[in-house]
């Protein structure tokens with residue numbers, strides 16, 4: 519078996535004055551693999567994902583190891599950013615500068631790539647077309663606020679792909695979008711998977727997104743990675759009680775109209791101790 523593209527070993531992250539946001543996490547991603555990271559809000563998903571390209575705030579303390587292409591990069595992850603690793607966020611507005619056009623920014627994103635500004639602009643337009651933005655040449659002249667949320671997220675994905683990263687990380691890429699837009703972005707990721715050979719990490723609290731897109735999934739609960747496996751196994755044979763509860767609460771899996779949405783009760787939470795599944 520080839521060695522993984524990314525290997526996270528015993529990663530612990532805490533914020534000054536806070537409890538540990540991530541505890542001894544292990545996670546691997548191989549080339550060509552789409553991996554999901556799921557868990558409810560506050561479980562540590564963004565903290566873990568942001569540590570990979572070195573995007574944690576200065577108050578975060580990090581222990582453990584991150585290896586990229588077999589080389590330890592712990593403490594030096596930012597060197598991989600914008601080149602080997604690209605990240606897409608929940609709010610695509612944060613990816614863009616409001617006073618520059620989309621096209622100008624897509625040229626800037628290619629600063630480490632060879633080519634004239636003209637070539638880069640052409641590449642930007644081609645990429646906007648590829649992520650499904652109609653009239654890409656015209657759209658490149660738009661400012662971020664002139665695009666709809668869904669179009670902005672497509673443009674952010676185009677920006678990420680322009681650097682041809684080995685690893686694409688998307689943190690809740692569909693959460694800010696309505697259901698129709700979400701379906702379109704999921705569809706886009708599925709298409710991209712076909713000809714993008716890198717690894718993909720999709721962070722989401724929405725299990726449906728994982729089911730649609732991922733090969734494998736890691737489940738986080740209160741800072742711990744509590745379960746890991748092929749998506750089919752996790753959906754059909756969840757081992758950890760928290761995963762079972764998460765599945766039971768996913769609106770996409772509730773078969774009939776009900777008057778209430780199931781939630782995880784505090785009593786149920788009390789059973790999610792490590793002893794209960796290890």
Ligand SMILES: Nc1ncnc2c1ncn2[C@@H]1O[C@H](COP(=O)(O)OP(=O)(O)O)[C@@H](O)[C@H]1O
Pocket residue numbers: 533534536539557558559560561562563564565566575577
């Ligand atoms: N910048 C920060 N400073 C202090 N605590 C933070 C910061 N960011 C996140 N946290 C805390 O770390 C924990 C994990 O948060 P986060 O990684 O954002 O979870 P998720 O992405 O799963 O919602 C939470 O308890 C959150 O309040």
Ligand SMILES: [Mg+2]
Pocket residue numbers: 563564565689690
């Ligand atoms: Mg998050």
